[in-house]
Every structure is written in C-alpha cells, then in structure tokens.
Amino acid sequence: xxxGFTIALTAIGAVREISGNGTLFADASLLxxxxxxxxxxxxxxxxxxxxxxxxxxxxxxxxxxxxxVKRLLDLRIAGKEIQMAPGSTRPDRLTTMPRxxxxxxxxxxxxxxxxxxxxxxxxxxxxxxxxxxxxxAAGYRDRDRHGRQPxxxxxxxxxxxxxxxxxxxxxSVSIDRALIKASLTAYALPLATALTAGGSPKGRTPATSxxxxxxxxxxxxxxxxxxxxxxxxxxxxxxxxxxxAPRRAGPSKPCGTKESVA
Amino acid sequence: MxxxxxxxxxxALVNNVILARFLGLCSFMGVTTRIDTAAGMGLATTFVIxxxxxxxxxxQHYLLDAYGLGxxxxxxxxxxxxxxxxxxxxxxxxxxxxxxPDAGHLPAADHHQLRRARRRPAAGRGPHELPRATxxxxxxxxxxxxxxxIFAGLRERLALAQVPRLFAGPPIGFxxxxxxxxxxxxxxxxxxx
Numbered sequence: 001x002x003x004g005f006t007i008a009l010t011a012i013g014a015v016r017e018i019s020g021n022g023t024l025f026a027d028a029s030l031l032x033x034x035x036x037x038x039x040x041x042x043x044x045x046x047x048x049x050x051x052x053x054x055x056x057x058x059x060x061x062x063x064x065x066x067x068x069v070k071r072l073l074d075l076r077i078a079g080k081e082i083q084m085a086p087g088s089t090r091p092d093r094l095t096t097m098p099r100x101x102x103x104x105x106x107x108x109x110x111x112x113x114x115x116x117x118x119x120x121x122x123x124x125x126x127x128x129x130x131x132x133x134x135x136x137a138a139g140y141r142d143r144d145r146h147g148r149q150p151x152x153x154x155x156x157x158x159x160x161x162x163x164x165x166x167x168x169x170x171x172s173v174s175i176d177r178a179l180i181k182a183s184l185t186a187y188a189l190p191l192a193t194a195l196t197a198g199g200s201p202k203g204r205t206p207a208t209s210x211x212x213x214x215x216x217x218x219x220x221x222x223x224x225x226x227x228x229x230x231x232x233x234x235x236x237x238x239x240x241x242x243x244x245a246p247r248r249a250g251p252s253k254p255c256g257t258k259e260s261v262a
Numbered sequence: 263m264x265x266x267x268x269x270x271x272x273x274a275l276v277n278n279v280i281l282a283r284f285l286g287l288c289s290f291m292g293v294t295t296r297i298d299t300a301a302g303m304g305l306a307t308t309f310v311i312x313x314x315x316x317x318x319x320x321x322q323h324y325l326l327d328a329y330g331l332g333x334x335x336x337x338x339x340x341x342x343x344x345x346x347x348x349x350x351x352x353x354x355x356x357x358x359x360x361x362x363p364d365a366g367h368l369p370a371a372d373h374h375q376l377r378r379a380r381r382r383p384a385a386g387r388g389p390h391e392l393p394r395a396t397x398x399x400x401x402x403x404x405x406x407x408x409x410x411x412i413f414a415g416l417r418e419r420l421a422l423a424q425v426p427r428l429f430a431g432p433p434i435g436f437x438x439x440x441x442x443x444x445x446x447x448x449x450x451x452x453x454x455x
C-alpha cells in the first residue's frame with residue numbers, strides 16, 4: 001500500500017511538474033545528493049508551462065484525471081470495455097460489460113466461432129446459456145476477435161448493434177468515438193512530434209531559435225531537425241547546389257529585377 | 263481591530279486550509295456527500311479548533327516555553343487536539359443522546375493538519391497573542407466549514423447529473439474542487455496587510 005501511495009504521488013507530481021514547469025525531478029540533487037543530478041530533466045522550454053498546474057487547482061484536477069486513468073486501466077486489465085447501458089438511449093450513461101470475444105475468461109463457449117462477426121444470440125452457433133441472455137446485450141458480440149465492427153452482408157455499411165435502442169443513439173456514440181480519435185490525431189500527435197522535434201536539436205544547438213524552428217515543423221520532426229541543425233545548408237554548399245537566398249529589395253532597386261535577388 | 267479583521271479574512275478566504283493549503287482533504291472528500299453531515303463536520307471542527315487553539319496557547323506559554331520543552335511542541339499539540347476532539351464527542355453524545363455518524367467522529371489527523379495551518383500565530387509569545395491565536399483558529403475553521411458546505415451542495419447536484427461512468431464519484435468531485443479552488447484564487451488579490 002505504501003508503494004502504491006508512492007507511485008500515485010510520484011505520478012501526480014510528475015504530471016504537474018512537466019505541464020506546469022516543463023521539468024522533471026528538478027533540483028532532485030538537493031534532496032538526494034549530487035549523484036542524482038543526472039535525473040534532473042528539462043522537457044519543455046522555459047516559461048512555457050501552464051501556471052495553473054503548479055497551483056492548488058492543478059493538484060485537484062490532476063488527481064481527478066489520474067483516478068479516471070486508473071479506472072480505465074483496471075477495465076482494460078479486467079478485459080472489459082465501456083459500453084452503453086442496456087436499453088439506454090443516452091450516450092453519457094455508460095456501463096461496463098465483459099468483452100466476450102477478446103478475453104477467454106468472459107467468452108462463452110462457441111460465442112465467437114464464426115469469424116465473420118455475424119453470430120447472434122439465439123442462433124445455432126450460440127450455446128443455450130448465451131441464448132438466454134438479454135437481447136439488448138447481444139449486439140456487442142457482433143464484433144470480431146479484433147474488436148472491429150462487422151460489415152453488413154452486402155458490405156455497404158456497418159450494422160447497428162442491438163444494444164442501442166435507437167439508430168440515433170448508435171450514431172451519436174459513433175460520432176463521439178470518431179471525434180475522440182480525430183482530436184487525439186489532430187492534437188496529441190502533432191504535440192508529441194513537436195515536442196520531440198523541439199527536444200532533438202536542443203543537445204546539438206542549444207540556441208532557442210533552432211528549438212523554436214524545429215517545433216514549428218512539428219508534423220515533420222526529422223525534416224525540422226535537419227533544418228534546425230543546418231545539415232541541408234551545409235550539404236548544399238558542399239555540393240554547389242545552394243540556391244541564392246532572397247533578400248529584401250533596396251530603396252533604389254525595384255522588386256523582381258535581377259539585382260534585387262542575391 | 264482592523265488587523266484582526268484582515269487576519270480573519272486572510273485565514274478564511276485567501277489562505278483557505280482546503281483549497282489553498284491542501285489540508286483536511288480526507289474529510290473534504292469523505293464527508294461532503296450530504297450538506298447536513300458537511301455542516302456538522304464544519305461545526306465540530308470549528309469547536310475543536312477554537313478550543314484547542316486556546317489550550318495550545320496555554321500549553322505553549324506556561325509549559326513548553328517556561329521549561330524549555332519546545333522540541334515537544336508537535337507531540338503535545340496532537341495530544342491537546344485529540345483531547346479536545348474526545349471532549350467534544352463525549353459532550354455531544356451526552357447532550358443529544360445519539361451520535362452524529364460523521365460529524366461526531368473527528369479524525370485527529372485532520373485537526374492536526376488544520377492546526378499546522380495556524381502554527382505561526384499560535385507560536386507567538388506573550389499574553390497578547392491569545393486572542394490572535396484563537397481568532398486565527400476560528401477563522402481557519404470557518405473557512406473550512408464554508409468550503410465543506412459549498413462543496414457538499416455541489417456534490418448533491420452532481421449526484422443527479424449525468425456524468426460519464428468513468429468520472430462518476432471522486433473524479434468529478436476532484437474536478438469540481440479544482441474549479442472551486444480556481445474561484446477561491448480570486449481572493450488572492452485581496453490585500454490582508
């Protein structure tokens with residue numbers, strides 16, 4: 001229990017320190033001695049942290065979110081997933097049900113015998129125990145062993161699971177899940193690549209301008225790292241393929257003329 | 263007089279023991295499911311903290327300082343606070359013939375945490391520090407009671423709200439507490455001298 005408490009406190013402190021100050025284990029050498037100076041990390045540029053995270057509201061917020069993450073991990077470990085309550089039409093009333101086709105402990109015999117995902121309760125592919133289950137819970141057995149939604153027999157559109165009482169509820173949950181995936185793709189992925197790209201040239205060229213330039217090229221971390229490290233310019237100079245850099249036209253030279261460039 | 267008023271406002275709102283100092287979080291999350299239990303806990307804490315403030319001042323002034331036993335201060339204060347809690351509980355049971363389940367049970371750790379919040383005024387020397395220490399303890403516990411009642415009201419509304427299953431219970435409570443702490447940060451602009 002003490003170890004779990006230590007892990008929880010360390011996790012809360014790490015999240016708050018990284019997001020609030022951009023560092024991890026800052027000034028740990030004051031507590032653990034000079035040998036621990038190697039674990040002092042700066043993960044974000046200075047003065048880029050969120051002030052709220054190092055103030056009391058950040059502590060409450062991170063604690064609540066970490067409890068949610070813990071619950072999510074517990075569900076994953078137990079082989080369950082967040083699904084709609086049987087008969088509910090509100091997407092925000094969620095409950096947990098066993099994931100039958102992924103975890104052997106919760107899989108009834110023969111429930112996932114057919115790989116095309118069309119096995120339904122009450123058919124000849126289901127045992128009698130599974131057939132006695134409520135009809136509303138049978139829709140999630142339509143998923144294949146990889147958790148994907150099956151296609152309809154004609155292959156036109158995915159079938160509406162029977163767990164949802166109406167098509168609107170199913171579509172709203174589907175849209176919610178798509179929005180979550182899209183937001184993760186649009187926000188977390190560029191952020192991660194920007195941080196990676198911003199941190200990569202930090203060791204070679206500690207100038208802030210190179211770091212900012214690399215972070216600006218977030219979706220292309222390797223290219224931005226090369227740009228920030230100056231490798232393409234050096235390569236072009238050595239091979240004689242460097243293009244002349246455009247310059248601002250002087251007051252006596254009109255733009256677009258040959259003299260105004262290079 | 264003005265100094266005392268500013269000190270009490272600072273103790274109750276600006277440096278709130280729960281939302282600004284992270285003290286007393288056990289009862290903050292455990293007793294705030296209903297407003298009546300939260301109010302009972304707040305009143306009991308106010309009584310215990312006020313009484314123990316006076317008792318702690320007397321012990322500090324006439325015992326610890328007089329005999330050079332300052333290194334026993336924390337242990338002695340814990341004993342005084344636990345005694346005040348026990349006295350309150352016995353008196354409550356005798357007066358009302360039945361204990362209030364949560365408010366009657368006063369965890370000494372919470373009161374010791376709240377007691378830490380007012381260590382500086384209570385540690386003052388001289389007889390004139392007695393009203394200052396007592397008022398500081400009273401104001402701190404009033405701020406504690408205020409936040410407990412506000413948060414209990416919010417949690418009673420949250421119990422009827424539709425929240426995602428993963429956020430139900432303590433997580434959404436912590437997030438609401440975060441918003442409440444942000445609101446109380448607005449008091450930081452008040453100059454308390």
